[in-house]
Amino acid sequence: MMRKHSSHIEAGSSSCCSGTCYCSKKVKVTICVVIWTVIAVIVALILAVIIKAATLQELFERMELGARDDPVFMSATEQEILERSQRLVDAISYRTISFSGTNLSLEAMTDFGTFLERVFPNLHDSDFVTFTPINTYSRLYRIEGTEKTLNPYLLCAHMDVVPEGDFDLWTHDPFDAGIVTESDGQDYIFGRGAIDDKHAVLGIMEALEYKVVNKEQPKRTFYIGFGHDEEVSGYLGAAEISITLEKMLKDNGEELDFLLDEGMFVVADIIPGINVPLIYIGVAEKGWAVVDLDAEGDQVHSSTPPLESSIGILAHGVANMEDNKQPSMFGKGPEIDTLRYAAPHATFLLKMILGNLWLFSGLVSSALELSSQTDSIQRTTTAVTIFNAGVKENVVPSQAHAVVNHRIHPSDNLEDVLELDRENADRVKVTLRDSFPPSEVSSYSNDVIPFQIVVNSALEVFPDAKPVPGLMVANTDTFHYKNLTDKIYRFTPVYNLPEDIARFHGIDERISVDIYSKVVQFYYRLMVNADFDVKIAPTAQVEVKPEEVEEFLEILEESDYESPINNTDSNLLPLTKVMEESDENSANETDSHLMILQDIPEEPNENPSNETDSGLPPSQDILEEDFDAMPVNETYSDMLPLESAPKDLDLYDLTPEEETFSNRTID
Numbered sequence: 001m002m003r004k005h006s007s008h009i010e011a012g013s014s015s016c017c018s019g020t021c022y023c024s025k026k027v028k029v030t031i032c033v034v035i036w037t038v039i040a041v042i043v044a045l046i047l048a049v050i051i052k053a054a055t056l057q058e059l060f061e062r063m064e065l066g067a068r069d070d071p072v073f074m075s076a077t078e079q080e081i082l083e084r085s086q087r088l089v090d091a092i093s094y095r096t097i098s099f100s101g102t103n104l105s106l107e108a109m110t111d112f113g114t115f116l117e118r119v120f121p122n123l124h125d126s127d128f129v130t131f132t133p134i135n136t137y138s139r140l141y142r143i144e145g146t147e148k149t150l151n152p153y154l155l156c157a158h159m160d161v162v163p164e165g166d167f168d169l170w171t172h173d174p175f176d177a178g179i180v181t182e183s184d185g186q187d188y189i190f191g192r193g194a195i196d197d198k199h200a201v202l203g204i205m206e207a208l209e210y211k212v213v214n215k216e217q218p219k220r221t222f223y224i225g226f227g228h229d230e231e232v233s234g235y236l237g238a239a240e241i242s243i244t245l246e247k248m249l250k251d252n253g254e255e256l257d258f259l260l261d262e263g264m265f266v267v268a269d270i271i272p273g274i275n276v277p278l279i280y281i282g283v284a285e286k287g288w289a290v291v292d293l294d295a296e297g298d299q300v301h302s303s304t305p306p307l308e309s310s311i312g313i314l315a316h317g318v319a320n321m322e323d324n325k326q327p328s329m330f331g332k333g334p335e336i337d338t339l340r341y342a343a344p345h346a347t348f349l350l351k352m353i354l355g356n357l358w359l360f361s362g363l364v365s366s367a368l369e370l371s372s373q374t375d376s377i378q379r380t381t382t383a384v385t386i387f388n389a390g391v392k393e394n395v396v397p398s399q400a401h402a403v404v405n406h407r408i409h410p411s412d413n414l415e416d417v418l419e420l421d422r423e424n425a426d427r428v429k430v431t432l433r434d435s436f437p438p439s440e441v442s443s444y445s446n447d448v449i450p451f452q453i454v455v456n457s458a459l460e461v462f463p464d465a466k467p468v469p470g471l472m473v474a475n476t477d478t479f480h481y482k483n484l485t486d487k488i489y490r491f492t493p494v495y496n497l498p499e500d501i502a503r504f505h506g507i508d509e510r511i512s513v514d515i516y517s518k519v520v521q522f523y524y525r526l527m528v529n530a531d532f533d534v535k536i537a538p539t540a541q542v543e544v545k546p547e548e549v550e551e552f553l554e555i556l557e558e559s560d561y562e563s564p565i566n567n568t569d570s571n572l573l574p575l576t577k578v579m580e581e582s583d584e585n586s587a588n589e590t591d592s593h594l595m596i597l598q599d600i601p602e603e604p605n606e607n608p609s610n611e612t613d614s615g616l617p618p619s620q621d622i623l624e625e626d627f628d629a630m631p632v633n634e635t636y637s638d639m640l641p642l643e644s645a646p647k648d649l650d651l652y653d654l655t656p657e658e659e660t661f662s663n664r665t666i667d
């Protein structure tokens with residue numbers, strides 16, 4: 001009876017209860033309503049998905065940082081491009097290999113330093129460039145800007161390289177290949193370090209040398225840090241540079257605005273359906289863990305092998321680790337924005353998927369898993385890098401040892417990673433040897449000027465590519481600089497297809513002459529774009545003559561005011577420092593103004609200054625805006641930041657003399 005009844009319902013429901021049916025009218029209506037509701041929901045979903053895909057907006061909005069449509073580049077005749085390429089070839093010939101933390105190629109590193117000084121003589125001789133050797137081999141440069149109120153930034157790269165690996169697999173000598181024309185007709189600079197990371201070292205030096213030769217002293221002070229042991233964690237290089245730099249910044253009353261290091265790159269054809277190259281900026285970096293795996297068994301004659309040898313136990317554990325990967329964190333880190341930023345440039349089908357991640361995130365996560373490269377952005381990775389056991393072919397060894405290297409996703413944590421390791425390798429001793437956590441995510445919203453500076457510079461050399469923020473899946477020296485700024489970006493404009501990514505630490509590392517030329521221009525444009533600053537409304541600034549500065553300083557000295565120069569918490573350029581510098585510069589004064597603080601509104605109407613990353617709109621916008629809306633503690637402004645000035649300087653509680661002084665308008 002039941003079977004008969006249900007078959008009638010099925011028959012009826014196929015035409016929505018039309019025709020003969022044993023169920024009551026009420027049931028029929030209910031079934032109809034349910035079916036039509038389901039259909040309506042599905043149609044609405046499909047429509048929503050299509051509409052979302054059709055109306056996807058670019059998430060990156062480019063801010064004008066000056067001559068956007070007509071950027072001025074370094075001159076680059078064929079001869080100049082060739083000479084620059086040849087200098088990179090020469091740089092690669094120095095075997096500055098880091099084998100381990102205790103086995104660095106220090107003699108080669110010394111020679112490499114001498115080489116840099118020889119081929120870039122002007123910058124090393126410049127009045128506005130100061131070079132400080134760090135721990136003998138690493139290098140820190142300070143490039144003095146003409147304007148003191150802009151906070152400096154740091155460009156990083158590293159001079160060491162990993163060993164070439166299997167020499168015989170290289171098509172050309174990894175340290176002596178020169179420029180090679182490949183079958184695609186392009187000229188390539190071959191060798192270890194070509195994209196990791198001597199292209200960046202040389203690119204930065206070329207751009208700076210050019211600026212020095214052409215007397216283009218930057219407005220904004222910046223630093224350059226070249227580490228000599230990045231490939232083995234940077235504890236002798238970047239860590240020491242960071243300590244010295246922190247002191248220099250403090251002595252100069254500066255705060256580091258942002259830093260740019262090696263990292264991600266321009267990548268094409270990595271996601272089927274996205275047919276534009278992506279300028280992939282690393283806004284966060286994975287953590288790192290090294291885990292020792294040890295298995296034990298009986299040491300016996302190989303003619304009577306044990307049921308399970310130490311090698312077998314370890315092999316099972318390792319195989320389990322590879323089979324049961326660490327879980328996907330898709331949607332919990334910057335990878336989601338990589339895809340959201342890329343989505344408007346996808347085919348329509350992919351737009352429907354990427355534009356509706358609320359519905360398709362499981363599908364996307366599974367698709368990312370299909371390639372180890374894309375998979376690396378969504379989970380903690382597990383790489384078995386060392387496996388050792390046995391000494392003789394007829395002795396079953398008692399010990400087997402392996403090493404696993406994890407790169408930890410920002411939303412994962414070490415305890416969970418190790419717990420899964422122990423589950424996977426349950427009969428193996430799992431010991432954590434070394435680790436550091438994932439980085440914070442640096443801000444990349446459209447109003448963050450440092451992010452705009454990096455992206456604009458990249459767009460100027462790769463105008464057809466589209467910027468996306470994302471996760472740096474490997475590690476850099478930036479770990480050592482994390483206390484100096486929260487705006488850390490990891491990128492060099494090397495153009496990579498998926499097959500090229502394997503050249504990092506792999507075989508046949510190379511960079512084309514054409515792309516290397518773009519690398520050089522990128523750093524040059526970055527130095528120009530970083531000089532972008534917001535001009536403040538003329539009514540907000542008053543010039544002060546040196547003698548009046550003296551007078552003001554005397555008044556301050558007589559009062560119980562304490563200099564903020566030694567106040568490490570203040571991100572102000574100390575007022576006294578500005579004054580001293582103004583004094584020094586007054587002879588050839590062009591732009592140096594002192595600001596009278598009470599001319600700046602005490603209570604701005606809308607003060608976005610609590611958002612630490614809020615950047616100012618471009619200068620022309622500021623000039624047009626009601627000045628009341630100016631943020632007060634904005635470091636891009638020419639004005640003296642006010643963040644703690646009223647509190648520290650008591651300027652809102654002036655003595656009569658101070659009042660007289662500060663009310664004067666001096667022309």
Ligand SMILES: CCCCCCCC/C=C\CCCCCCCC(=O)N[C@@H](CCCCN)C(=O)O
Binds near residue numbers: 196234288373376476
């Ligand atoms: C949707 C876009 C997906 C993009 C996927 C990109 C996959 C990228 C794959 C490889 C990236 C190679 C990055 C090369 C970085 C070179 C720096 C480096 O090797 N650093 C060392 C530092 C070692 C420090 C030890 N603590 C490293 O990470 O091993």
